[in-house]
Amino acid sequence: MxxxxxxxxxxxxxxxxxxxxxxxxxxxxxxxxxxxxxxxxxxxxxxxxxxxxxxxxxxxxxxxxxxxxxxxxxxxxxxxxxxxxxxxxxxxxxxxxxxxQLTAGNSIEFLVSRLLKESTEAINASLLGASVTDVDRECEEAARAISALQQAYRHQQRHDH
Known part of the structure; x- marks a missing residue:
């Protein structure tokens, strides 16, 4: 909550x-x-x-x-x-x-769905010939989503064991 x-x-x-x-x-x-x-x-x-x-x-x-x-x-x-x-x-x-984000917080499920969304946007931008700036921005957002998932997963594992 x-x-x-x-x-x-x-x-x-x-x-x-x-x-x-x-x-x-x-x-x-x-x-x-x-x-x-x-x-x-x-x-x-x-x-x-x-x-x-x-x-x-x-x-x-x-x-x-x-x-x-x-x-x-x-x-x-x-x-x-x-x-x-x-x-x-x-x-x-x-x-x-x-x-x-508020209601799911840092749940693994929410962070995985966010990662899928951000990585799909990065892939689409690169395949559709978007500008370098747009592809860079989408890749950076995907990288932040990966980092958030890693941190949440590590945090969860520390508290589960």
């Missing part, structure tokens, strides 16, 4: 790619679609008629990113943990690769 600190780091890195504003919108939508919502100060941003409540958007962003994600107090930790299902659902909807 992913820890709160790992989820906080993932939320931060994901929001750096999509922006805090988009991440706030996606987390809010996921939160509002939960069958059972915890009592959190998360407000509807977009309405059916297309209107946008920018004040709610700002308040949600501040609560999610400036307060709860930091997890400095017990209350902040509790609220961040209560928001966990919505954060995971939003990440899964927007970035399936990151979601798989």
């Amino acid at each position: 992913i820890t709160s600190s790992e989820l906080s780091v993932a939320l931060d890195s994901w929001s750096n790619v999509v922006t805090q504003e988009k991440a706030t919108l996606l987390v809010t939508e996921a939160f509002l679609s939960l069958p059972e919502r915890p009592n959190l100060a998360i407000y509807r941003i977009e309405y059916i008629d297309g209107t946008v409540d920018y004040g709610a958007w700002r308040r949600n962003r501040i609560n999610i990113f400036q307060r709860w994600r930091k997890r400095r107090t017990n209350e902040q930790r509790e609220k961040f943990d209560a928001l966990r299902p919505a954060i995971l659902a939003a990440i899964e909807k927007d970035n399936a690769g990151l979601f798989k």
Whole structure:
């Protein structure tokens, strides 16, 4: 299971790619679609008629990113943990690769599938006549995937024996 600190780091890195504003919108939508919502100060941003409540958007962003994600107090930790299902659902909807990495972690199965994906991309780039820069990048990604698999496997073996 992913820890709160790992989820906080993932939320931060994901929001750096999509922006805090988009991440706030996606987390809010996921939160509002939960069958059972915890009592959190998360407000509807977009309405059916297309209107946008920018004040709610700002308040949600501040609560999610400036307060709860930091997890400095017990209350902040509790609220961040209560928001966990919505954060995971939003990440899964927007970035399936990151979601798989979060939920599968460094499992051998996940790392093998990542290695297969990266090596296939390197092979395809070279066979399809991609630029040297593109082939180099794909090969470097495959090499990182090999290294991650080696490290995880060694770590697992040390702890299994």
